[in-house]
Amino acid sequence: xxxxxxxxxxxxxxxxxxxxxxxxxxxxxxxxxxxxxxxxxxxxxxxxxxxxxxxxxxxxxxxxxxxxxxxxxxxxxxxxxxxxxxxxxxxxxxxxxxxxxxxxxxxxxxxxx
Amino acid sequence: xxxxxxxxxxxxxxxxxxxxxxxxxxxxxxxxxxxxxxxxxxxxxxxxxxxxxxxxxxxxxxxxxxxxxxxxxxxxxxxxxxxxxxxxxxxxxxxxxxxxxxxxxxxxxx
Numbered sequence: 001x002x003x004x005x006x007x008x009x010x011x012x013x014x015x016x017x018x019x020x021x022x023x024x025x026x027x028x029x030x031x032x033x034x035x036x037x038x039x040x041x042x043x044x045x046x047x048x049x050x051x052x053x054x055x056x057x058x059x060x061x062x063x064x065x066x067x068x069x070x071x072x073x074x075x076x077x078x079x080x081x082x083x084x085x086x087x088x089x090x091x092x093x094x095x096x097x098x099x100x101x102x103x104x105x106x107x108x109x110x111x112x113x
Numbered sequence: 114x115x116x117x118x119x120x121x122x123x124x125x126x127x128x129x130x131x132x133x134x135x136x137x138x139x140x141x142x143x144x145x146x147x148x149x150x151x152x153x154x155x156x157x158x159x160x161x162x163x164x165x166x167x168x169x170x171x172x173x174x175x176x177x178x179x180x181x182x183x184x185x186x187x188x189x190x191x192x193x194x195x196x197x198x199x200x201x202x203x204x205x206x207x208x209x210x211x212x213x214x215x216x217x218x219x220x221x222x223x
Binding site: 004006040041042043045048055056090092097098100101102103104105106107 | 117147149154155156157158159162202206209210211212213214215216
């Protein structure tokens with residue numbers, strides 16, 4: 001049990017659909033992250049939130065829209081995605097920003113048709 | 114810039130064999146270094162870390178030593194088990210970010 005949960009675990013969507021990924025951390029951490037994991041590529045950091053404020057947007061296309069209503073919850077809203085967006089989306093949290101250990105959720109496996 | 118390079122996999126070993134997975138890094142200053150492991154169907158878990166030169170991180174029989182002179186952080190285990198089969202990621206931490214390598218898949222057969 002890592003203390004970070006993600007739902008759904010699997011998602012199939014068409015290019016015109018709108019869906020949301022949810023992440024919840026039960027560790028009392030202040031920082032949360034979204035990563036994209038594609039085959040044979042390094043993990044790509046997408047967004048960083050610290051105390052509910054976005055501190056990093058790593059040139060992510062606007063079809064990905066994050067939301068952090070509080071320090072325990074993080075959402076990734078998806079709309080008009082492309083097939084190349086198919087990947088494993090990982091959420092992580094850490095006590096604070098900086099050189100802190102990050103704790104990862106199990107990920108959402110997304111397939112865009 | 115900052116980057117991490119790992120050996121390409123898969124690494125295939127028999128149970129009880131010795132494991133080495135190479136990791137080298139490029140970074141300004143003195144980053145912290147990490148090994149994360151991803152078991153099938155799961156997210157990444159921290160395996161071990163080292164925060165300064167010559168530190169040795171260890172956990173579950175795995176070890177890695179922070180070598181500043183060779184900019185390396187190789188992962189080793191003396192005797193692997195089938196349950197160690199997973200993908201292993203080397204990472205460094207700089208300016209609030211974790212920068213990962215591409216991962217190395219380890220397959221251990223009985």
